[in-house]
Amino acid sequence: MHSVGGFSRGTVAARARKAGGSKVDQAYLALKRAIVSGVLAPETSINKNEWCATFHVSRLSITTAINRLAFEGLVSVEPQRGSYVAKIRLEDVRQWMLMRRALEMEVVAVCATDMSDDAIEALGQNLAYQRAAISSGDLEGFHELDTRFHRQMTESLALARVGEVLDPIRTHLERVRRTLLPEPGRPEGTFREHEAIYRAIGAHAPDQARSEMANHLDRVSRELQAFVTKHPGFFEE
Known part of the structure; x- marks a missing residue:
């Protein structure tokens, strides 16, 4: 599990759940915090299966969250290659x-x-x-x-x-x-x-x-x- 300064992917996910909202919103917030905090470094591959398991949601929900982050410029989505944390x-x-x-x-x-x-x-x-x-x-x-x-x-x-x-x-x-x-x-x-x-x-x-x-x-x-x-x-x- 990625971690920066003791700030792990699990911690980010827990904070997103606490914030409430739909499962898609929670996944979006958790991914965004993981990217912004440096838990997920630039060019890190985003494993959809891992995030599905973390939030108990479908791949469609995770894909929706990733697409929102791609619109904000935080994620790069490449056909046949997958989704990666965008460089700064x-x-x-x-x-x-x-x-x-x-x-x-x-x-x-x-x-x-x-x-x-x-x-x-x-x-x-x-x-x-x-x-x-x-x-x-x-x-x-x-x-x-x-x-x-x-x-x-x-x-x-x-x-x-x-x-x-x-x-x-x-x-x-x-x-x-x-x-x-x-x-x-x-x-x-x-x-x-x-x-x-x-x-x-x-x-x-x-x-x-x-x-x-x-x-x-x-x-x-x-x-x-x-x-x-x-x-x-x-x-x-």
């Missing part, structure tokens, strides 16, 4: 990161101007949990807190429409972030950057907050390029 397209990643950078720099500037004391305190609490996750080696927990840290900014200001745009972008970038997260020193570096963003918000310094967010997201771009050089099989232009 670098050009797509570059554009998603460009959009995320532009939006989050403006969001954090608004946070530094308008975020309430209670919301700032909640960000600080998130950072305390991030520190604890790093200390205990809980990469999965740290990843979830990292995602939550960024989402708290839009939610605390009731920027629902901005969140609707950012959430799909973050989902697309999830595969990249999960791939990079185990790299030595990355969680610690991310935590320090989050601290700098938090301090700028707490100081009500919008220009500094923009700068710290830009530094944070630009490092991801630099690390991605370094990772591509070492693991070219994960990506395609």
Whole structure:
């Protein structure tokens, strides 16, 4: 069974069942989470029989789930060859990161101007949990807190429409972030950057907050390029 950071195919399937919905929806969510989390690496063959057994559904149901993922660009379906996890397209990643950078720099500037004391305190609490996750080696927990840290900014200001745009972008970038997260020193570096963003918000310094967010997201771009050089099989232009 494939596993990344203790995050196995069985775990993804269990979470999908807990989320409810039809069997097709559960299979779709489980497969999507397995791909996004890195449990199923690029070019991994998707064994329909295994997933049928996992969810006790027909091959037609699994095929329907796979077709939905193919429409989203996460799976490649090739006649006579089967279904495979799609490689990550670098050009797509570059554009998603460009959009995320532009939006989050403006969001954090608004946070530094308008975020309430209670919301700032909640960000600080998130950072305390991030520190604890790093200390205990809980990469999965740290990843979830990292995602939550960024989402708290839009939610605390009731920027629902901005969140609707950012959430799909973050989902697309999830595969990249999960791939990079185990790299030595990355969680610690991310935590320090989050601290700098938090301090700028707490100081009500919008220009500094923009700068710290830009530094944070630009490092991801630099690390991605370094990772591509070492693991070219994960990506395609």
